[in-house]
Amino acid sequence: MKGPVVVAVMDGVGIGARDDGDAVHLARTPSLDWLIAEAPFRLLRAHGTAVGLPSDDDMGNSEVGHNALGAGRVFDQGAKLVNAAIESGKLFEGDAWRSAIARVKQTGQPLHFLGLLSDGNVHSHIEHLFALIRRAAQEGVQNVRVHALLDGRDVPETSALTYVEMLEKVLAEIRTSGKDYRVASGGGRMKVTMDRYEADWPMVERGWKHHVRGEGRGFRSLGDAVETLRAETPGVIDQNLPGFVIVGDDGEPVGRIEDGAAVILFNFRGDRAVEISRAFEEATFTKFDRGAKPDVFFAGMMQYDGDLKLPAHFLVPPPEIERTLSEHLAANGVTQLAISETQKFGHVTYFWNGNRSEALAGETWIEVPSDTRPFEERPWMKAAEITDQLIDQLRTGKHRHARLNWANGDMVGHTGVREPAIVAVESVDLQIGRLLPVIKELQGALLITADHGNADEMYERDKKTGAIQRDEHGRPKAKTSHTLNPVPCCLYAPSAPELRFDETMKNAGLANVAATVLHLLGFAAPADYLPSLLTTSE
Numbered sequence: 418m419k420g421p422v423v424v425a426v427m428d429g430v431g432i433g434a435r436d437d438g439d440a441v442h443l444a445r446t447p448s449l450d451w452l453i454a455e456a457p458f459r460l461l462r463a464h465g466t467a468v469g470l471p472s473d474d475d476m477g478n479s480e481v482g483h484n485a486l487g488a489g490r491v492f493d494q495g496a497k498l499v500n501a502a503i504e505s506g507k508l509f510e511g512d513a514w515r516s517a518i519a520r521v522k523q524t525g526q527p528l529h530f531l532g533l534l535s536d537g538n539v540h541s542h543i544e545h546l547f548a549l550i551r552r553a554a555q556e557g558v559q560n561v562r563v564h565a566l567l568d569g570r571d572v573p574e575t576s577a578l579t580y581v582e583m584l585e586k587v588l589a590e591i592r593t594s595g596k597d598y599r600v601a602s603g604g605g606r607m608k609v610t611m612d613r614y615e616a617d618w619p620m621v622e623r624g625w626k627h628h629v630r631g632e633g634r635g636f637r638s639l640g641d642a643v644e645t646l647r648a649e650t651p652g653v654i655d656q657n658l659p660g661f662v663i664v665g666d667d668g669e670p671v672g673r674i675e676d677g678a679a680v681i682l683f684n685f686r687g688d689r690a691v692e693i694s695r696a697f698e699e700a701t702f703t704k705f706d707r708g709a710k711p712d713v714f715f716a717g718m719m720q721y722d723g724d725l726k727l728p729a730h731f732l733v734p735p736p737e738i739e740r741t742l743s744e745h746l747a748a749n750g751v752t753q754l755a756i757s758e759t760q761k762f763g764h765v766t767y768f769w770n771g772n773r774s775e776a777l778a779g780e781t782w783i784e785v786p787s788d789t790r791p792f793e794e795r796p797w798m799k800a801a802e803i804t805d806q807l808i809d810q811l812r813t814g815k816h817r818h819a820r821l822n823w824a825n826g827d828m829v830g831h832t833g834v835r836e837p838a839i840v841a842v843e844s845v846d847l848q849i850g851r852l853l854p855v856i857k858e859l860q861g862a863l864l865i866t867a868d869h870g871n872a873d874e875m876y877e878r879d880k881k882t883g884a885i886q887r888d889e890h891g892r893p894k895a896k897t898s899h900t901l902n903p904v905p906c907c908l909y910a911p912s913a914p915e916l917r918f919d920e921t922m923k924n925a926g927l928a929n930v931a932a933t934v935l936h937l938l939g940f941a942a943p944a945d946y947l948p949s950l951l952t953t954s955e
């Protein structure tokens with residue numbers, strides 16, 4: 418290939434049922450339609466075991482999707498590794514767990530658990546939390562406090578009370594033995610604590626105030642908080658519930674995080690865990706005024722960043738993703754560009770490179786700042802600006818390989834609002850239309866795919882029958898989470914019309930893309946990479 422080899426990831430654009438809830442189908446997408454009809458096209462698996470998740474009932478997500486794209490192999494991912502470490506008991510034999518228990522036993526301070534309260538299995542799993550809580554009780558920990566982030570993004574949009582009930586039941590059971598196990602604070606995951614890629618530090622600051630300092634509106638219980646806040650803001654979905662603290666009979670917060678305590682962040686996925694971990698760990702911290710930093714033992718479920726060694730203590734070792742496509746290209750002197758907007762910047766850099774935050778030799782990373790307003794109000798997001806810069810960069814001739822992520826299908830898909838999701842997909846298609854002539858002019862190749870579905874299902878479906886679920890007024894129920902659908906994969910390489918996908922390859926997935934990129938760049942893939950999608954008989 419004379420020109421650059423470009424991989425475009427349309428985040429959250431799967432191939433779905435092509436019905437009334439499928440914004441990818443409903444969108445007018447002349448460029449994608451043309452590629453699907455005229456250029457090499459196939460579907461790729463992007464969920465479950467194809468991306469290292471425990472089962473094929475697990476939807477894909479950006480972390481596992483971009484890890485697979487960038488690593489060319491399938492690694493067991495956080496969800497699966499934590500299950501195994503709990504089952505084997507290894508988690509509880511590790512230094513981090515032992516130190517947390519020892520600390521609170523010595524000081525009498527609570528053991529605090531902070532994380533996303535759902536069974537979404539993208540960032541966390543509620544059963545992991547329960548296993549940790551039960552084990553703490555068995556080991557004689559007297560006080561536990563839970564800081565619960567409400568989901569509605571990886572699970573149905575107003576499902577929080579299901580998880581609240583489950584949690585309260587576990588805590589109540591343990592209290593019967595005279596222990597003091599309670600919820601201490603909480604809030605919607607898109608309002609507090611779980612910001613990523615430094616898009617919105619004030620979100621983390623709000624979370625810090627609630628969880629650590631006990632500041633914020635007080636409620637008597639987690640259920641009371643959810644119900645009252647919902648009643649006050651009709652239509653609000655769980656991910657957007659404001660933060661709060663739980664107060665006791667005396668009106669005082671029941672679970673400030675104070676000197677001598679131990680804190681376990683039970684999310685296993687890194688992107689949205691890095692900032693709050695930094696707030697707990699960094700000696701000098703300038704992102705917001707955190708007040709006096711409590712002297713706590715802090716541990717993450719995993720180590721979230723292999724370059725920064727963040728956090729220092731973790732319960733389960735992360736997947737060892739090594740010899741990535743980027744490393745291979747860097748070692749061969751191939752120049753690479755990675756570009757996206759803030760919300761997905763780390764996806765094409767950190768996740769793509771196996772959860773490492775430092776650029777390799779010959780890599781250029783460009784971040785276009787994202788909006789911080791609701792994405793359904795601006796579904797075009799920064800797709801055009803990303804493409805502007807990408808085209809300028811490609812024309813310099815500096816980059817042999819480029820990868821980009823258009824965030825629209827995913828970020829707008831997560832709002833659960835269908836009309837803007839349609840505009841989101843159309844916005845991406847418009848940019849594809851701009852890119853095609855540039856690829857032709859430079860005699861390069863463009864591989865367009867996605868990391869998982871999202872906008873392809875904007876309505877909840879019945880798990881058994883597949884029928885669209887409706888509320889009591891007959892209106893379809895909005896769906897905010899990712900999907901199990903396969904993703905498209907199209908190749909546009911007008912200067913190499915002989916290139917074809919190997920049609921005999923049946924079960925290909927995202928992890929086959931890395932070898933395909935190497936193939937297009939004229940390199941043999943390492944023997945343990947999943948094979949290139951292209952035929953070799955030309």
Ligand SMILES: O=C(O)[C@@H](CO)OP(=O)(O)O
Nearest residue numbers: 478479480539570571827
């Ligand atoms: O927003 C996120 O954190 C996840 C959903 O939990 O989406 P994605 O995997 O696409 O980044």
Ligand SMILES: [Mn+2]
Nearest residue numbers: 428479827868
């Ligand atoms: Mn994604």
Ligand SMILES: [Mn+2]
Nearest residue numbers: 429827831871
């Ligand atoms: Mn998403």
